[in-house]
Amino acid sequence: MDLLARIRSEMLPFAELLGVEFVSVSPEKIVAAMTVRKDLCTRPAVLHGGAVMAFADTLGATGTILNLKEGSGTTTIESKTNFIAPAPVGSRLTGEATPVHRGRRTMIWQTRVTTAEGQLVALVTQTQLVL
Amino acid sequence: MDLLARIRSEMLPFAELLGVEFVSVSPEKIVAAMTVRKDLCTRPAVLHGGAVMAFADTLGATGTILNLKEGSGTTTIESKTNFIAPAPVGSRLTGEATPVHRGRRTMIWQTRVTTAEGQLVALVTQTQLVL
Amino acid sequence: MDLLARIRSEMLPFAELLGVEFVSVSPEKIVAAMTVRKDLCTRPAVLHGGAVMAFADTLGATGTILNLKEGSGTTTIESKTNFIAPAPVGSRLTGEATPVHRGRRTMIWQTRVTTAEGQLVALVTQTQLVL
Amino acid sequence: MDLLARIRSEMLPFAELLGVEFVSVSPEKIVAAMTVRKDLCTRPAVLHGGAVMAFADTLGATGTILNLKEGSGTTTIESKTNFIAPAPVGSRLTGEATPVHRGRRTMIWQTRVTTAEGQLVALVTQTQLVL
Numbered sequence: 309m310d311l312l313a314r315i316r317s318e319m320l321p322f323a324e325l326l327g328v329e330f331v332s333v334s335p336e337k338i339v340a341a342m343t344v345r346k347d348l349c350t351r352p353a354v355l356h357g358g359a360v361m362a363f364a365d366t367l368g369a370t371g372t373i374l375n376l377k378e379g380s381g382t383t384t385i386e387s388k389t390n391f392i393a394p395a396p397v398g399s400r401l402t403g404e405a406t407p408v409h410r411g412r413r414t415m416i417w418q419t420r421v422t423t424a425e426g427q428l429v430a431l432v433t434q435t436q437l438v439l
Numbered sequence: 440m441d442l443l444a445r446i447r448s449e450m451l452p453f454a455e456l457l458g459v460e461f462v463s464v465s466p467e468k469i470v471a472a473m474t475v476r477k478d479l480c481t482r483p484a485v486l487h488g489g490a491v492m493a494f495a496d497t498l499g500a501t502g503t504i505l506n507l508k509e510g511s512g513t514t515t516i517e518s519k520t521n522f523i524a525p526a527p528v529g530s531r532l533t534g535e536a537t538p539v540h541r542g543r544r545t546m547i548w549q550t551r552v553t554t555a556e557g558q559l560v561a562l563v564t565q566t567q568l569v570l
Numbered sequence: 571m572d573l574l575a576r577i578r579s580e581m582l583p584f585a586e587l588l589g590v591e592f593v594s595v596s597p598e599k600i601v602a603a604m605t606v607r608k609d610l611c612t613r614p615a616v617l618h619g620g621a622v623m624a625f626a627d628t629l630g631a632t633g634t635i636l637n638l639k640e641g642s643g644t645t646t647i648e649s650k651t652n653f654i655a656p657a658p659v660g661s662r663l664t665g666e667a668t669p670v671h672r673g674r675r676t677m678i679w680q681t682r683v684t685t686a687e688g689q690l691v692a693l694v695t696q697t698q699l700v701l
Numbered sequence: 702m703d704l705l706a707r708i709r710s711e712m713l714p715f716a717e718l719l720g721v722e723f724v725s726v727s728p729e730k731i732v733a734a735m736t737v738r739k740d741l742c743t744r745p746a747v748l749h750g751g752a753v754m755a756f757a758d759t760l761g762a763t764g765t766i767l768n769l770k771e772g773s774g775t776t777t778i779e780s781k782t783n784f785i786a787p788a789p790v791g792s793r794l795t796g797e798a799t800p801v802h803r804g805r806r807t808m809i810w811q812t813r814v815t816t817a818e819g820q821l822v823a824l825v826t827q828t829q830l831v832l
Contacts, residue, residue: 321478322487325456347452350500356453357515358496362489369481369488384488385676386648386697388519388781390809390826392802408824409785413699414647416783416824431801431809433783433826435648435697437675516807517779517828519650521678521695523671539693540654544830545778547652547693562670562678564652564695566779566828568806583740584749587718609714612762618715619762619777620755627751631743646750650781 315370323366326359331402335374338367338405344395354394355401355429360421361389364432367405368417372436375410380438382415387434395421395429413438446501454497457490462533466505469498469536475526485525486532486560491552492520495563498536499548503567506541511569513546518565526552526560544569577632585628588621592632593664600633600667606657616656617663617691622683623651626694629667630679634698637672642700644677649696657683657691675700708763716759719752724795728767731760731798737788747787748794748822753814754782757825760798761810765829768803773831775808780827788814788822806831 309317315333326348331339342363350356365384372382395401401421408416415436421429440448446464457479462470471494479490496515503513526532532552539547546567552560571579577595588610593601604625612618627646634644657663663683670678677698683691702710708726719741724732733756741752758777765775788794794814801809808829814822 318482320481320487321484322480322490325478326489347456349453350451351449353452356451356493356496357500357518358457358489358493359453361492361496361518361520362487365487365489365492383525384522386519386521387488387492388517388650388826389492390517390801390828391515392804392809394514408783409821411785416785418824428802431811431826433781433824435783519695519781521670521697523673523678539652540690542654547654549693559671562680562695564650564693566652580744582743582749583746584742584752587740588751609718611715612713613711615714618713618755618758619780620719620751620758621715623754623758623780623782624749624751627749627754631750645787646784648781648783649750649754650779651754652779653777656776 320366322362326362328363328366333370333374338371340367340403342401344397344399344401346397349397353397357391360430361387361432363403364419364421364430365434367403367419368434369436371405371407371417372415375415376438382436382438385435385437387432389430389432391430392428395423400424401429451497453493457493459494459497464501464505469502471498471534473532475528475530475532477528480528484528488522491561492518492563494534495550495552495561496565498534498550499565500567502536502538502548503546506546507569513567513569516566516568518563520561520563522561523559526554531555532560582628584624588624590625590628595632595636597636600629602629602665604663606659606661606663608659611659615659619653622692623649623694625665626681626683626692627696629665629681630696631698633667633669633679634677637677638700644698644700647697647699649694651692651694653692654690657685662686663691713759715755719755721756721759726763726767731764733760733796735794737790737792737794739790742790746790750784753784753823754780754825756796757812757814757823758827760796760812761827762829764798764800764810765808768808769831775829775831778828778830780825782823782825784823785821788816793817794822
């Protein structure tokens with residue numbers, strides 16, 4: 309089973325609920341897509357900020373996992389999001405996570421969430437502790 | 440209709456999906472509860488970091504709304520979370536949001552998410568733009 | 571030598587340059603003062619945001635040090651600041667740092683910087699790695 | 702007078718104190734250098750985290766200024782730093798700030814601080830309010 313198939317077969321319950329779809333995964337980059345469903349929205353009907361952060365968190369954690377030595381685990385210790393533009397209901401988002409730092413004790417990942425038109429929706433930077 | 444009834448009657452779709460329950464609301468403090476359902480978890484079965492952030496974001500935005508002049512709106516422009524302890528499946532969380540700053544152009548709210556035993560799960564600080 | 575005298579005798583070079591004055595120190599709270607000198611300002615003459623962050627970083631790191639076991643060290647791995655109000659040249663600031671979390675692997679400290687009139691200037695939250 | 706000469710002639714007092722040297726400036730990118738002097742250090746003798754943040758803050762604010770319409774001003778409302786590696790005394794740092802977002806109400810800039818060897822020292826993301 310290749311890496312993408314493995315990640316898809318191990319979807320986290322909350323990532324399932326959000327409808328996160330992994331597109332490509334490697335230790336250097338994680339790409340995933342998500343459709344802005346009505347039940348993920350705030351009012352007016354744009355993606356809830358919390359759903360944006362959850363989408364990104366899932367990607368950054370997955371990227372970290374692909375860089376861990378066997379027997380290690382990870383947990384997000386902090387996450388920072390800048391929200392730039394709303395993502396309207398029905399739109400299709402792409403998240404692209406790349407590493408800022410891959411150390412023995414911590415890893416830092418940054419995720420750009422964009423619309424199909426290339427509009428930046430949010431920029432998320434998170435620190436993962438290596439356990 | 441009092442303030443709490445009004446807020447409950449205007450639940451955002453994503454807050455409904457997460458099962459956010461408002462307990463008390465005022466312009467000075469927002470308190471809400473949430474049960475860690477299985478489908479909100481990561482693996483192992485503790486609340487997904489994204490769900491923690493979404494819970495807090497909902498509270499901070501609600502607090503801001505209660506401080507807006509009529510005709511104004513708000514949007515979260517940035518959010519920062521420190522994750523302190525995991526929240527196991529089945530546990531009951533409380534979120535308490537209080538204002539750090541309530542200005543004409545921005546408001547800053549901080550939310551503490553704790554377990555029933557009083558363990559701090561996360562601390563979230565967010566900036567809301569007043570529109 | 572008591573704790574305050576010890577901390578004062580071990581002033582970091584950059585804290586000296588900024589004119590940080592420790593007022594009281596304990597493992598539960600660090601209080602320090604700083605005068606907004608002209609050479610610490612931006613234009614117009616209010617304290618440069620970087621000087622605010624440096625002031626707070628010094629306090630949070632000191633608080634962590636007072637909670638370390640012998641032989642351990644610490645480094646700031648991330649820091650988040652919200653700026654609320656300007657601090658005019660000549661004003662006298664107080665910084666008060668308290669722990670959000672004191673764990674084996676990380677500590678989180680939050681520092682409130684206020685003017686003599688009690689106006690909140692900035693809120694800083696930082697994570698220290700325990701080494 | 703070209704843009705670089707103008708920025709150099711308007712150095713902020715605190716940027717002078719830190720020894721910030723602008724290398725190139727444009728509305729799309731700000732590059733500056735700084736030498737890690739002894740009096741900018743913590744103990745052991747590596748650049749104080751506060752000095753790193755102040756260096757970056759100066760660059761992000763300058764970038765914003767170059768994108769303002771005449772008559773507008775700006776203030777940093779929040780700043781987030783991830784610290785990745787120490788910068789030893791005597792080393793020469795480069796800061797490179799690029800825009801994440803340039804809007805009417807806010808601008809977001811990200812600054813990478815690196816050593817001469819290309820080691821990433823810190824990543825700073827800041828939001829500037831347009832006044």
